[in-house]
Amino acid sequence: MKKFAAKILKFSIPALLFILISFTYYHISKTKVEAKLTAFSAHAVLLMGDSQIQRLHGDSISQGAKNLASSGEHYYFTYQKLNALIQNKNHRIDTLILGVSVHNFAPVYNRLFNLNFAEGKKSLKRYLYFIPLFDDAGFITTFDKVLKPLISGIYAAPDFGGFYESTNSNPNEEIINKAFNMHFSIKQEEAKFSHSQRDYLYKIDRLCTENNIDLILVSTPYHFDYKEKIDRKYFDFFSKSLKKLKHRRHLNFIEDPIAPRFMSDANHLNKLGAQKYSRIIGKELKAEKRDILHR
Numbered sequence: 001m002k003k004f005a006a007k008i009l010k011f012s013i014p015a016l017l018f019i020l021i022s023f024t025y026y027h028i029s030k031t032k033v034e035a036k037l038t039a040f041s042a043h044a045v046l047l048m049g050d051s052q053i054q055r056l057h058g059d060s061i062s063q064g065a066k067n068l069a070s071s072g073e074h075y076y077f078t079y080q081k082l083n084a085l086i087q088n089k090n091h092r093i094d095t096l097i098l099g100v101s102v103h104n105f106a107p108v109y110n111r112l113f114n115l116n117f118a119e120g121k122k123s124l125k126r127y128l129y130f131i132p133l134f135d136d137a138g139f140i141t142t143f144d145k146v147l148k149p150l151i152s153g154i155y156a157a158p159d160f161g162g163f164y165e166s167t168n169s170n171p172n173e174e175i176i177n178k179a180f181n182m183h184f185s186i187k188q189e190e191a192k193f194s195h196s197q198r199d200y201l202y203k204i205d206r207l208c209t210e211n212n213i214d215l216i217l218v219s220t221p222y223h224f225d226y227k228e229k230i231d232r233k234y235f236d237f238f239s240k241s242l243k244k245l246k247h248r249r250h251l252n253f254i255e256d257p258i259a260p261r262f263m264s265d266a267n268h269l270n271k272l273g274a275q276k277y278s279r280i281i282g283k284e285l286k287a288e289k290r291d292i293l294h295r
Helices: 001-042 075-085 118-130 145-155 173-184 195-210 224-229 231-242 271-293
Strands: 045-050 097-098 214-219 250-252
Touching: 001 118, 001 145, 001 231, 045 075, 075 118, 075 195, 097 195, 118 145, 173 224, 195 214
Parallel strands: 045 097, 097 214, 214 250
Antiparallel strands: none
16 A cells, blocks of 8 residues: 555655646746736737738838737637737727638637637647636636646747738649638538637627727738638628628628739738738728728
8 A cells, every 4th residue: 555655755756846837937038928918008009810811911000010820820819819918908999900801700710719620729829828717618628638738838938929921922733722621621510600710700800899999890801712612601701790790890801803923822821922012001991091081
């Protein structure tokens, strides 16, 4: 019996020490994350959303704008990041430029918000420091499935997002098909549309309304061949979802007949395309602000 107890202690003490060290590290890192968010909240204009918005030049849109968009970011995590940013009572955020597009409601976003999938576990690792560990969102429902990504997330760099550019151009059929299949393939009888994306888009809208933040939706162009592959039902879901928003300011460039030389792949602008559309969006916003001032 004593030998058995000794063996239990031999394995349990290191495990308890590891857990203690991990959660100490978590709280220290959480403080650093909060400090960084406080610094970001000093920017009046933020760009958030997925990798399509990540390609845009903040300063070309509005001087001092901060790009916090990130690849494959579900709106749940965008909502949590924005909510964390405005906790600073002295924040200066008055405008949120949010990426929104047809593929944002595709099946892949179900997986990004589901810990039964590798994509969901990766999301937890990326955004651990921005989300509450206990809430009713339905993301973390049980700890037995998430212990490994949870521990990994403690020691991983938090995904604040940020500007990214590519010099690739003229994507071929293989690249376009790869993006289409990643976004729209359905696995394990999951839903065809991401209703959780729509729900958190509405929550972002309400959060902006409650905090006097001007919400501007931006849809950047798609490659023609990629766009033609998408079932029109997704375009209908996209349009109907946006109609229910309180904020209806939407700069929509999805139907633009963009030349392939401005695209890095199926749904991302390259360096030249990003420069072009950042300037266009910047001019649109300046024109709108002038109209508001002269009303």
